[in-house]
Amino acid sequence: MSxxxxxxxxxxxxxxxxxxxxxxxxxxxDRYPVKGFTVYTGWGYSIAKRIYQMLENMxxxxxxxxxxxxxxxxxxxxxxxxxxxxxxxAEVFWITHAGDNKLERRLLLRPTSETAIYPMxxxxxxxxxxxxxxxxxxxxxxxxxxxxxxxxxxxxxxxxNEGHTAHVDFEDAERQVQVAVKIYRKVYxxxxxxxxxxxxxxFDKFAGAVYTLAFDTWNPDGKTSQIGTVHNLGENFAKxxxxxxxxxxxxxRYVSNTCYGMGFGRTLAATIAHHGDNNGLVLPPLVAxxxxxxxxxxxxxxxxDVVGYSKEIExxxxxxxxxxxxxxxxxxxxxxxxxxxxxxxxPLRVEVGPREAEARTVTLVxxxxxxxxxxxxxxxxxxxxxxxxxLFADLKRRSRERLESELVDAHSLDELKSYMEQRKIAxxxxxxxxxxxxxxxxxxxxxxxxxxxxxxxEPTGPCMVCGDEAKYxxxxxxxx
Amino acid sequence: MSxxxxxxxxxxxxxxxxxxxxxxxxxxxDRYPVKGFTVYTGWGYSIAKRIYQMLENMxxxxxxxxxxxxxxxxxxxxxxxxxxxxxxxAEVFWITHAGDNKLERRLLLRPTSETAIYPMxxxxxxxxxxxxxxxxxxxxxxxxxxxxxxxxxxxxxxxxNEGHTAHVDFEDAERQVQVAVKIYRKVYxxxxxxxxxxxxxxFDKFAGAVYTLAFDTWNPDGKTSQIGTVHNLGENFAKxxxxxxxxxxxxxRYVSNTCYGMGFGRTLAATIAHHGDNNGLVLPPLVAxxxxxxxxxxxxxxxxDVVGYSKEIExxxxxxxxxxxxxxxxxxxxxxxxxxxxxxxxPLRVEVGPREAEARTVTLVxxxxxxxxxxxxxxxxxxxxxxxxxLFADLKRRSRERLESELVDAHSLDELKSYMEQRKIAxxxxxxxxxxxxxxxxxxxxxxxxxxxxxxxEPTGPCMVCGDEAKYxxxxxxxx
Numbered sequence: 001m002s003x004x005x006x007x008x009x010x011x012x013x014x015x016x017x018x019x020x021x022x023x024x025x026x027x028x029x030d031r032y033p034v035k036g037f038t039v040y041t042g043w044g045y046s047i048a049k050r051i052y053q054m055l056e057n058m059x060x061x062x063x064x065x066x067x068x069x070x071x072x073x074x075x076x077x078x079x080x081x082x083x084x085x086x087x088x089x090a091e092v093f094w095i096t097h098a099g100d101n102k103l104e105r106r107l108l109l110r111p112t113s114e115t116a117i118y119p120m121x122x123x124x125x126x127x128x129x130x131x132x133x134x135x136x137x138x139x140x141x142x143x144x145x146x147x148x149x150x151x152x153x154x155x156x157x158x159x160x161n162e163g164h165t166a167h168v169d170f171e172d173a174e175r176q177v178q179v180a181v182k183i184y185r186k187v188y189x190x191x192x193x194x195x196x197x198x199x200x201x202x203f204d205k206f207a208g209a210v211y212t213l214a215f216d217t218w219n220p221d222g223k224t225s226q227i228g229t230v231h232n233l234g235e236n237f238a239k240x241x242x243x244x245x246x247x248x249x250x251x252x253r254y255v256s257n258t259c260y261g262m263g264f265g266r267t268l269a270a271t272i273a274h275h276g277d278n279n280g281l282v283l284p285p286l287v288a289x290x291x292x293x294x295x296x297x298x299x300x301x302x303x304x305d306v307v308g309y310s311k312e313i314e315x316x317x318x319x320x321x322x323x324x325x326x327x328x329x330x331x332x333x334x335x336x337x338x339x340x341x342x343x344x345x346x347p348l349r350v351e352v353g354p355r356e357a358e359a360r361t362v363t364l365v366x367x368x369x370x371x372x373x374x375x376x377x378x379x380x381x382x383x384x385x386x387x388x389x390x391l392f393a394d395l396k397r398r399s400r401e402r403l404e405s406e407l408v409d410a411h412s413l414d415e416l417k418s419y420m421e422q423r424k425i426a427x428x429x430x431x432x433x434x435x436x437x438x439x440x441x442x443x444x445x446x447x448x449x450x451x452x453x454x455x456x457x458e459p460t461g462p463c464m465v466c467g468d469e470a471k472y473x474x475x476x477x478x479x480x
Numbered sequence: 481m482s483x484x485x486x487x488x489x490x491x492x493x494x495x496x497x498x499x500x501x502x503x504x505x506x507x508x509x510d511r512y513p514v515k516g517f518t519v520y521t522g523w524g525y526s527i528a529k530r531i532y533q534m535l536e537n538m539x540x541x542x543x544x545x546x547x548x549x550x551x552x553x554x555x556x557x558x559x560x561x562x563x564x565x566x567x568x569x570a571e572v573f574w575i576t577h578a579g580d581n582k583l584e585r586r587l588l589l590r591p592t593s594e595t596a597i598y599p600m601x602x603x604x605x606x607x608x609x610x611x612x613x614x615x616x617x618x619x620x621x622x623x624x625x626x627x628x629x630x631x632x633x634x635x636x637x638x639x640x641n642e643g644h645t646a647h648v649d650f651e652d653a654e655r656q657v658q659v660a661v662k663i664y665r666k667v668y669x670x671x672x673x674x675x676x677x678x679x680x681x682x683f684d685k686f687a688g689a690v691y692t693l694a695f696d697t698w699n700p701d702g703k704t705s706q707i708g709t710v711h712n713l714g715e716n717f718a719k720x721x722x723x724x725x726x727x728x729x730x731x732x733r734y735v736s737n738t739c740y741g742m743g744f745g746r747t748l749a750a751t752i753a754h755h756g757d758n759n760g761l762v763l764p765p766l767v768a769x770x771x772x773x774x775x776x777x778x779x780x781x782x783x784x785d786v787v788g789y790s791k792e793i794e795x796x797x798x799x800x801x802x803x804x805x806x807x808x809x810x811x812x813x814x815x816x817x818x819x820x821x822x823x824x825x826x827p828l829r830v831e832v833g834p835r836e837a838e839a840r841t842v843t844l845v846x847x848x849x850x851x852x853x854x855x856x857x858x859x860x861x862x863x864x865x866x867x868x869x870x871l872f873a874d875l876k877r878r879s880r881e882r883l884e885s886e887l888v889d890a891h892s893l894d895e896l897k898s899y900m901e902q903r904k905i906a907x908x909x910x911x912x913x914x915x916x917x918x919x920x921x922x923x924x925x926x927x928x929x930x931x932x933x934x935x936x937x938e939p940t941g942p943c944m945v946c947g948d949e950a951k952y953x954x955x956x957x958x959x960x
């Protein structure tokens with residue numbers, strides 16, 4: 001099978017390649033006059049919307065109520081969970097005035113919504129009959145990032161969906177963690193994204209969580225990017241916000257909480273970065289705002305046949321629910337149209353010339369590998385659906401192969417150093433002690449991102465840093 | 481035709497009725513610990529989402545690109561259009577700090593997005609080929625309201641969709657105003673809401689607009705509520721933000737802008753207030769999160785038949801795309817279930833007892849007028865679609881009849897005074913001078929809301945206030 005995908009540019013100079021696509025494919029515009037705040041433009045936001053609606057639907061199917069909480073949190077609520085304040089207080093934006101008045105108490109823009117949501121959970125939860133309680137919201141959160149910002153990867157405003165749940169006990173919260181992981185997997189899988197699911201080391205977990213799971217994905221520049229997290233919060237927030245319920249014996253008990261977040265900026269960035277090539281975006285059909293572009297190829301005197309036939313094709317595809325655009329802009333030549341729709345990543349191009357019009361066929365060109373095929377008008381819809389499946393399977397396979405090729409085993413600090421310079425993701429034996437992870441970070445250009453959640457790894461020797469018995473295989477990489 | 485709708489409570493004591501529904505039907509919770517900020521809870525947000533997705537789809541069909549702009553606006557951009565600053569500066573929230581740092585320049589939370597969007601339009605628009613440019617975004621905006629707040633009607637954070645467009649000239653902007661009005665009408669019509677489309681008096685137009693059109697609707701307490709506005713901005717913002725294009729002769733000209741906003745809080749509130757009755761919400765099927773509730777009525781020994789048959793019905797309705805819930809919670813009696821789903825406003829109830837299971841029929845009960853009918857299993861889907869249409873037509877008709885019954889002609893200030901006390905919407909002859917409108921507002925408990933946009937009204941006598949020749953019929957009411 002042909003697998004010619006010309007995608008060296010993104011591996012050689014990711015920044016230039018990425019910035020060009022963001023602007024030319026109308027994904028995002030970083031020229032907004034406040035640092036770290038980006039405008040999602042038309043094509044980009046259309047894709048992001050498809051991604052978050054897919055997640056929202058999946059969450060609502062398993063009984064998450066859609067809600068919307070205020071963007072502002074009062075200072076006193078924010079300060080109730082000690083670890084949480086410590087983790088976030090350096091990064092919050094403060095509202096101090098309204099009109100000409102100084103506010104009596106400061107408000108902060110949510111950096112995440114636990115401290116907005118759990119005081120309301122306290123009002124809503126009375127007895128075990130109110131549990132489990134599950135909600136989700138798609139919203140922006142605000143963090144005053146001091147690291148370098150990059151559109152969609154790291155900004156001071158970011159679009160995400162956060163789920164929050166409350167349960168009768170830790171075990172039920174554990175079951176919810178499994179549900180959340182399964183849903184997040186389904187979304188990433190539907191986008192053809194490969195990832196590693198890691199349990200973060202304790203020193204890197206969410207502020208206030210018992211533990212944190214994270215979906216890390218590869219990036220063409222060799223860094224890993226966290227695209228989603230799932231946290232079991234235990235009773236930490238319940239205690240801070242006094243969220244209790246009456247069990248069937250009349251005793252008052254703290255609820256157990258979980259929460260999870262999927263960042264749509266990073267998920268969209270990964271979709272761009274995994275599948276895109278030298279000509280621009282390559283979109284999985286499921287989230288492509290337009291799935292097929294029809295380009296009529298006109299010859300003098302034969303315009304009528306071609307234009308009429310192109311419109312017939314357009315009508316047929318739209319009728320079948322395929323998102324189709326007929327590019328009949330007569331200011332552009334076909335080559336210019338190919339360039340434009342390639343940049344936008346439209347999965348399939350339908351070329352229609354006089355010969356096709358006469359024979360009632362079309363020429364189909366796949367966006368990813370440029371493979372051409374023919375189809376008759378009558379079998380068009382089925383052929384296109386088949387090509388969507390093939391294309392998507394190939395995108396997914398290439399993403400997974402790339403991840404596999406990034407993964408290496410490092411047996412010494414020197415070897416690890418060299419792998420980090422090559423921007424690999426390295427597996428190393430680790431005793432589990434934070435001090436060894438910190439030491440490692442001091443020595444090499446990478447850091448411990450965590451250990452496999454499913455525990456399927458077995459250490460193959462002593463801890464790479466201290467030489468004591470290893471408990472885990474740790475994943476080490478540079479990261480966003 | 482039966483038209484027994486028991487809805488006196490909302491007219492007698494709107495606040496009590498409304499507050500009860502917000503909480504019991506899980507629309508919104510106003511107990512969030514920051515004044516003027518409300519939580520949209522599950523059922524309410526589901527309805528709001530259906531409303532805004534309907535609007536988004538309509539806008540995208542006529543070439544509005546979905547975008548998302550940052551929530552923060554830098555102080556200098558905000559201050560570029562003089563009227564705009566004057567109109568909004570008393571109501572903006574200011575961000576002054578991040579973490580422990582004082583920001584170099586203050587940021588404000590958007591009260592509306594012109595000053596965020598038009599600097600980017602300046603970057604995007606070069607020539608007439610870039611025009612018209614049309615975008616929309618669904619987002620929250622922030623206004624430090626000093627009037628009394630009421631959830632969904634007036635808050636300090638409110639959810640809306642705003643459209644923004646740029647055009648080659650005023651005439652093309654005028655055509656866009658027509659397009660926007662048509663789309664907004666379609667949304668309100670689809671919700672069965674009656675309204676008056678008014679041109680606001682100049683002294684009450686949007687800050688920075690040439691003119692403002694507004695959709696005003698009735699409320700059971702006799703006040704009118706503005707649920708949407710459409711503005712022609714002319715070149716006012718283009719001049720402030722230097723947004724120009726090169727025309728086909730190479731000259732640089734200012735673009736003309738329009739913008740429009742639909743508030744989903746108020747649109748949802750109107751949907752609740754127009755159609756709801758003493759038992760709770762009554763939802764138009766189009767936006768009901770659940771359109772049908774199946775309530776099995778169990779008798780000892782016959783549970784099996786009824787439960788199995790109920791599940792068959794559920795499967796059939798879901799298969800047909802009807803949003804259906806089977807309430808088989810055995811902790812509640814049928815009457816308790818009726819109460820609950822009535823409160824949620826589910827348009828149709830399907831009652832299934834042993835007799836129905838045996839005969840393979842169902843009993844159908846309309847939420848609005850409680851009219852009962854029977855249908856066989858085979859004709860169920862068609863019968864339900866028909867009942868949806870009937871119910872919706874009745875909701876729409878009742879809303880329109882109520883509006884008509886609110887409208888009166890007042891011929892003297894005394895008569896107007898009396899009508900305002902009765903909370904009517906009065907038509908009065910008006911010369912068009914602001915001083916007469918202000919004088920009127922001083923004299924009666926109401927104010928001039930505007931004149932019919934389509935100009936179909938003709939004055940019937942001299943100005944009610946000054947006695948000079950009247951140019952318009954003005955609409956006067958109390959208002960939110």
